Structures are given as structure tokens and as C-alpha cells.
Amino acid sequence: MARIFGCPCCGPDAAVPPGFVPDHPVARRGVLIAALSGLGASVAAPVVAQGATRSLRVRRQVTGDGFEGVYFRDGRYDRQALRQLDYVFRDLSRAETTPMDPRLFDVLSTVARQMDSDEAYEVISGYRTPETNAQNASRSGRVSQVSLHMSGMAADCRLPDRNSREMARLAANLRLGGVGLYTSSGFVHLDCGPVRRW
Ligand SMILES: [Zn+2]
Numbered sequence: 001m002a003r004i005f006g007c008p009c010c011g012p013d014a015a016v017p018p019g020f021v022p023d024h025p026v027a028r029r030g031v032l033i034a035a036l037s038g039l040g041a042s043v044a045a046p047v048v049a050q051g052a053t054r055s056l057r058v059r060r061q062v063t064g065d066g067f068e069g070v071y072f073r074d075g076r077y078d079r080q081a082l083r084q085l086d087y088v089f090r091d092l093s094r095a096e097t098t099p100m101d102p103r104l105f106d107v108l109s110t111v112a113r114q115m116d117s118d119e120a121y122e123v124i125s126g127y128r129t130p131e132t133n134a135q136n137a138s139r140s141g142r143v144s145q146v147s148l149h150m151s152g153m154a155a156d157c158r159l160p161d162r163n164s165r166e167m168a169r170l171a172a173n174l175r176l177g178g179v180g181l182y183t184s185s186g187f188v189h190l191d192c193g194p195v196r197r198w
Pocket of ligand 1: 154155156
């Protein structure tokens with residue numbers, strides 16, 4: 001099997017709709033969630049229904065980096081935990097980090113919990129610099145120029161103790177964002193953008 005450094009996403013059928021603007025700042029997001037949770041309102045971007053404490057277990061097989069613990073508590077994201085997660089999800093080929101969209105961690109956390117997994121995610125690809133994305137695009141015509149990996153909103157991952165096809169199906173049913181199944185490579189693309197599936 002060819003070594004894959006990341007999905008050829010977001011594919012032609014998964015392009016981000018025109019006009020979609022990532023809602024990224026952590027503080028603004030936290031306020032929004034807090035405000036909406038009391039109103040029972042909904043917004044275009046997914047608001048993940050979770051408890052007061054949210055945790056995540058992730059690791060990079062290539063480097064051995066990982067994070068295991070709580071990243072959201074008492075109604076707010078833990079900035080130190082987010083920084084650690086940003087490092088784990090960094091662009092390995094460029095050694096660059098970016099502030100990841102914490103809603104991605106909510107998606108991952110929710111999917112892992114729903115899958116009842118006891119293991120850490122293996123993160124194949126997280127953030128991608130424009131240079132890395134362009135490099136991937138030159139290898140595959142399916143690579144989008146507007147991949148959400150470039151916005152820190154996507155991850156390609158797998159749960160070692162769970163079937164990727166089942167994980168993709170469950171994630172798609174949750175309708176938290178984009179879900180792409182890469183059967184031959186055995187991983188799933190998850191993002192916190194618009195709800196899509198491929
Ligand atoms: Zn991806």
C-alpha cells in the first residue's frame with residue numbers, strides 16, 4: 001500500500017460551499033456556545049452537545065507526540081491544552097503549527113465517545129500549510145485548493161480499535177461536519193466545516 005500522508009480532500013464533491021467563512025476565534029466561539037446553549041438555538045456550524053468537561057486522546061504515530069486529557073472545562077476551552085493539541089496536529093513536513101479550530105476537537109471527542117473507543121486517535125494529518133497542500137495537489141488532481149486542513153479545521157485519523165467504515169458512518173449520522181472515508185488507506189477525514197460526506 002502506498003504511503004499516504006493525508007487525504008486527497010476535500011474532494012471535488014466535498015468542496016466548501018461559496019461564501020462559507022470559518023468561524024475560528026476561540027474566545028468568540030466559547031461565548032457563542034454559551035449564549036446559544038441557554039436558548040436552544042441552532043447555527044449553521046455544528047454546536048456539539050457535550051458536558052461541562054470534554055476530553056480527547058490523540059497521537060501521531062510518526063513522531064510519538066500525543067495528547068490525553070481535558071481540553072474544555074467549566075464552559076471554556078483550556079488554552080494550554082489547545083496549544084498542546086495544536087502541536088500534535090501540526091504540519092509535520094513544514095514543522096509549522098496553527099491555532100486549530102477547537103470545534104474540530106469537539107467533533108473528534110464526540111465521535112470517539114459515540115464509538116465507545118478506549119484508544120487514542122491516530123492522527124495521520126491535521127494542519128496543512130498552503131505549501132504542503134499545493135504539494136499534495138501536484139500529486140493528486142483530487143486535492144482541493146480550499147482544503148479545510150489549511151484552516152486547521154480538519155483531521156485525517158483512525159481509531160485503532162474501531163472499523164473506519166463504521167466510524168465514518170456514525171460520524172456522518174451525527175452531522176457535525178464533513179466526513180470522508182478512505183477505505184484503502186484505512187482512515188477517516190473529519191472536519192468541523194459544513195455537513196458533507198464523501
Ligand atoms: Zn482530510
